[in-house]
Amino acid sequence: MKNHHNQTMIIKQKKATLFVVFFLFLCFLGFSQQSKLDSIISKLRVYEERDSVRARLLVNAAWNSIYENEQDAFVYVNEAVDIAKEIQWDWGLVVSLRQKGVNYYVQRDYLSAVDTWQEALKIAENKNVKDKLLIASIYNNLGNVHADFKQYAKALENYKQCLHISEQVGNKENNINALSNIGYVYVDLNKIEKGIVYFNKALLLAKDESNKRLIASIIKNLGDAYKLKEDYNKALSFYEESAKIAEDIKDKYVASSALNSISELHIKLGKYDEAQVYSEKALQLAKEINTVEWQADSWKLLSDVFEKKGKTKDALKAYKNYIQLKDSIQSEDKKVALTRKEMAFKLERQEAKAKAELEKEKLYANLILTAAIFVVLGSIIAYVLYKRKRDAIEYRKIAEFKTKVAETELKALRSQMNPHFIFNAMSSIGDYMIKNDLETANEYLIKFSKLIRSILENSEKKWISLEEDLELTKLYIEIESLRLKDKIFYTFLIDKSIDVENTMVPPLILQPFIENSIWHGIAKKEGKGTIKICAKKNEKHVVFSVDDDGVGRKKGLKQLPNHTAMGVNITKNRLAIINNQDGFNNSVKMIDKVQGVRIEVKIPLELRF
Amino acid sequence: MLKAIIVDDEQHCVDRITKLLKKYNSLIQLDYTVNTVSKAKQYLEKEEPDIVFLDVQIYEETGFDLLRQLSKINFEIIFTTAYESYAVEAFKFSALDYLLKPIDEEDFDRAIEKIKNKTSLTELSKKMETLFHNLKEVNTSNTKKIALPTLEGLTLVYIHDIIRCQSDTSYVHLYLKRNKKITVAKTLKYFEGLLEAHGFFRTHHSHLINLSMVEKYVKGKGGYVLMQDGSSVEIAVRRKEQFLKQLSGI
Numbered sequence: 076m077k078n079h080h081n082q083t084m085i086i087k088q089k090k091a092t093l094f095v096v097f098f099l100f101l102c103f104l105g106f107s108q109q110s111k112l113d114s115i116i117s118k119l120r121v122y123e124e125r126d127s128v129r130a131r132l133l134v135n136a137a138w139n140s141i142y143e144n145e146q147d148a149f150v151y152v153n154e155a156v157d158i159a160k161e162i163q164w165d166w167g168l169v170v171s172l173r174q175k176g177v178n179y180y181v182q183r184d185y186l187s188a189v190d191t192w193q194e195a196l197k198i199a200e201n202k203n204v205k206d207k208l209l210i211a212s213i214y215n216n217l218g219n220v221h222a223d224f225k226q227y228a229k230a231l232e233n234y235k236q237c238l239h240i241s242e243q244v245g246n247k248e249n250n251i252n253a254l255s256n257i258g259y260v261y262v263d264l265n266k267i268e269k270g271i272v273y274f275n276k277a278l279l280l281a282k283d284e285s286n287k288r289l290i291a292s293i294i295k296n297l298g299d300a301y302k303l304k305e306d307y308n309k310a311l312s313f314y315e316e317s318a319k320i321a322e323d324i325k326d327k328y329v330a331s332s333a334l335n336s337i338s339e340l341h342i343k344l345g346k347y348d349e350a351q352v353y354s355e356k357a358l359q360l361a362k363e364i365n366t367v368e369w370q371a372d373s374w375k376l377l378s379d380v381f382e383k384k385g386k387t388k389d390a391l392k393a394y395k396n397y398i399q400l401k402d403s404i405q406s407e408d409k410k411v412a413l414t415r416k417e418m419a420f421k422l423e424r425q426e427a428k429a430k431a432e433l434e435k436e437k438l439y440a441n442l443i444l445t446a447a448i449f450v451v452l453g454s455i456i457a458y459v460l461y462k463r464k465r466d467a468i469e470y471r472k473i474a475e476f477k478t479k480v481a482e483t484e485l486k487a488l489r490s491q492m493n494p495h496f497i498f499n500a501m502s503s504i505g506d507y508m509i510k511n512d513l514e515t516a517n518e519y520l521i522k523f524s525k526l527i528r529s530i531l532e533n534s535e536k537k538w539i540s541l542e543e544d545l546e547l548t549k550l551y552i553e554i555e556s557l558r559l560k561d562k563i564f565y566t567f568l569i570d571k572s573i574d575v576e577n578t579m580v581p582p583l584i585l586q587p588f589i590e591n592s593i594w595h596g597i598a599k600k601e602g603k604g605t606i607k608i609c610a611k612k613n614e615k616h617v618v619f620s621v622d623d624d625g626v627g628r629k630k631g632l633k634q635l636p637n638h639t640a641m642g643v644n645i646t647k648n649r650l651a652i653i654n655n656q657d658g659f660n661n662s663v664k665m666i667d668k669v670q671g672v673r674i675e676v677k678i679p680l681e682l683r684f
Numbered sequence: 685m686l687k688a689i690i691v692d693d694e695q696h697c698v699d700r701i702t703k704l705l706k707k708y709n710s711l712i713q714l715d716y717t718v719n720t721v722s723k724a725k726q727y728l729e730k731e732e733p734d735i736v737f738l739d740v741q742i743y744e745e746t747g748f749d750l751l752r753q754l755s756k757i758n759f760e761i762i763f764t765t766a767y768e769s770y771a772v773e774a775f776k777f778s779a780l781d782y783l784l785k786p787i788d789e790e791d792f793d794r795a796i797e798k799i800k801n802k803t804s805l806t807e808l809s810k811k812m813e814t815l816f817h818n819l820k821e822v823n824t825s826n827t828k829k830i831a832l833p834t835l836e837g838l839t840l841v842y843i844h845d846i847i848r849c850q851s852d853t854s855y856v857h858l859y860l861k862r863n864k865k866i867t868v869a870k871t872l873k874y875f876e877g878l879l880e881a882h883g884f885f886r887t888h889h890s891h892l893i894n895l896s897m898v899e900k901y902v903k904g905k906g907g908y909v910l911m912q913d914g915s916s917v918e919i920a921v922r923r924k925e926q927f928l929k930q931l932s933g934i
Binding site for chain 1: 767784786787788789873886888889920922923
């Protein structure tokens, strides 16, 4: 076993703990600790039913055979685990797993032990196993393993869980063990004062319980603490007390250890004779309980004593014994050291794995969150796009509808133009017939019908080429000039930049203005009159102007007949619609000149190609 | 001296032509006026006039009915009509002369001028053939024929054989099926007016295409079309929207 006192004591404490747990377990089962393995085995032979009774027997058999025959112990405990699983006996499964962990521990497969105990705890938690003491005992065992491997933080964590549960259920012995173990971890961490506090708490409880075995252990532990503090006198008195109690209850384990410690302190204090007495006593007890470590410790102490006393021959003999025993321990030690390294490595890996798992979970969580965000964002974007598209469609529909309304309106206006124009033509012909002979009136009528035919054809269209429109306009002016007997001179000034074939205009947009100029400007004027029609363009517009040198508006307006005004008004409305469709407000400007009127009409530049 | 007759059921129209002919009395002699198809037929089977002024609508019959009943047509015809648009189209397709009523003096003078350069008999029969063909197929625009005056004379073409028309200064090239090409001294606008109602579309300043001959439209600013003969024709940006509307309407 261990060569170092402190370690040994912990092992001792652990053993005690394991015994305690087991003892409780046996009480439950109704067996005594002393039950012989043989009797259990014979019972197992008879009782073959795979139920809780057999499972308990198997766990019991495992415990009793573990130090003698590890293989058998595993056979027993594995069957117990299987049965517990088969009959879904959660408590039994946890108990079986705890025993399996003990098996591993004894076998020095510490990592498997830790795994198995952790599995047991997990099942206890998941299946809501209510046996608190059972859980506490597993925490205790886990604490022991971690303390063995100097993983103090983990050890403390487990011991404190054990302590917490023990306090809750009021189990004093477990409570004392936990306090004592925690105290020892603090001592190992060199937080000696804190360790002493825990030991004292444990001691107080142990005294309440009058548990001498525990009292002896704890006092021994206190001695170790003071020795570390180099308060040798105090340490010595604790060791002596511990040894006395242990001898009283025949706990040779604790007694032997305590006596070795007393011997060690006597050497430090130069009392070699006393040192020799105590170490020889310790050696005697260690031999009785057959603990190699203790014997080795005693031989080492004796060797030191003989050396100090000058008995070199005895010293050498003692040292030889020490070395002999030490070798057997050291090979064990090496094994433990190796296991420790392996375990530390495995634990580290486990932790890294757990950490990786945690990070993986985090990553998954993040991924899910990200995905969720994307889904939400995607939905929002999809909705926005959908809405935008729908709005666009809606908007287009509205725009189309508006266009349709506008076009219908335009068509209505154009169709109004026709009767208007015909009516004007009739007046014109009538006028002609009064003033001229019927023959000429007939000629005039035929010309007019030709014009009307063209107008009817073209006025159906929304746009005609400027070329066609100018031809139509010319035809109109010619007929008017025929009626007014060459009273009219007219000129067309079309800017060279305008491609008359390719530029589109609303049909006969200028006609009512020209008509106005002729009827109310030039006709009323004495002598000849001139009409000048110009077209210019810029980037977006075509600007027409109609200039006359007639009598002007004021004079003309007085006699302006309704139908003429109507022609102008209809055209103004047409222009308003056309310009509004194309998004700008143009319009018609009427400018009174000194002599005559000037009209300006602006329309959007519409190209065919 | 040319001999003329007038076939018309309305007296004022007869009077109008009579009056307009007065100034040509040294050239044209009005031989006869008649107001029914049957009487006109009787006359034409015996006599051989040079010019016939033929009304389209004569009571319940038409001037075309009269022409169909004749074994041979060996005279110049000037159709007169008020507004029968189908007839006007038929005249245009056949390159035949016509006058719209009431008849304008200038138009009349122009028609007489043309008659002075006497049309050859083969040309006349071609025109007649086209006219009757188109009148027969009056409801199916695809099988209509068009008489095209070329340098060699009149060429008759099914309009459904025309793939596209392309203007080239004062000429128009018509690209037909089977890699044929005809060049005519007309404007593209003239063909546009004639063919617009028969599935043709002005895609560009210098292009008029038969929409039923479009193989594929390739997107672009305006884009272009591949025609069945493998040629590609540009679509003007401003015509794109209207073009796509028309194309999907087929």
